[in-house]
Amino acid sequence: IRSEISYVMIKPDGVQRGLVGEIIGRFERKGFKLVALKLFQCPKQVSGGVAVGGGVCCNCLDIAEEHYKDLSSKPFFGALVEYILSGPVVCMVWEGAGVVKSARKLIGATNPLEAEPGTIRGDLAVQARGRQPAWLCPLKWPLVGRNVVHGSDSAENGERETALWFGKDALVSWEPALAPWLIE
Numbered sequence: 001i002r003s004e005i006s007y008v009m010i011k012p013d014g015v016q017r018g019l020v021g022e023i024i025g026r027f028e029r030k031g032f033k034l035v036a037l038k039l040f041q042c043p044k045q046v047s048g049g050v051a052v053g054g055g056v057c058c059n060c061l062d063i064a065e066e067h068y069k070d071l072s073s074k075p076f077f078g079a080l081v082e083y084i085l086s087g088p089v090v091c092m093v094w095e096g097a098g099v100v101k102s103a104r105k106l107i108g109a110t111n112p113l114e115a116e117p118g119t120i121r122g123d124l125a126v127q128a129r130g131r132q133p134a135w136l137c138p139l140k141w142p143l144v145g146r147n148v149v150h151g152s153d154s155a156e157n158g159e160r161e162t163a164l165w166f167g168k169d170a171l172v173s174w175e176p177a178l179a180p181w182l183i184e
């Protein structure tokens with residue numbers, strides 16, 4: 001039986017800004033165990049040379065919508081799902097007792113302007129409130145979407161999101177050599 005897992009994803013803004021190493025490094029230094037990792041890009045859906053469905057492949061759309069299903073009634077849901085598929089993301093799974101809550105603390109508050117210094121969002125992001133490109137925010141909703149990283153909000157969602165992005169049995173089982181120096 002394995003301990004708790006958190007699904008952590010570096011969003012397109014984090015990848016584009018070259019923050020992948022910085023973000024992975026924070027979880028690594030903390031001492032959690034990396035059990036899955038991939039760079040993922042939604043394949044563009046093209047029919048007859050023309051992008052269909054906003055150019056986003058149906059399967060990825062299902063994954064992204066399922067990932068954020070708790071927010072499906074929000075006015076920014078469409079923009080959020082579109083954004084998360086707009087470029088490469090880094091998907092990872094971190095394991096350890098208490099990892100879900102701890103990862104959320106490392107990540108910081110949803111709105112980067114409110115996130116404490118020392119957290120990923122607090123140190124590395126500002127909120128995208130204000131004028132947005134129309135494709136990103138047709139409703140002129142104040143976005144907090146460019147907050148560089150996602151982390152599961154419960155152990156159940158850690159399992160659910162991991163299955164969603166990685167499928168079953170994707171986790172690597174290994175014993176870090178440093179384990180006895182991290183956990184008594």
Ligand code: DAT
Pocket residue numbers: 071076080109110141142143144145146147149150151153
């Ligand atoms: P978190 O990512 O901190 O778990 P969440 O699950 O409430 O936050 O929301 C998921 C993402 O949706 C969040 O990272 C950015 C976007 N979002 C949340 N609230 C928003 C809002 N009021 N306007 C625009 N985007 C929002």
Ligand code: MG
Pocket residue numbers: 151152153
């Ligand atoms: Mg969330």
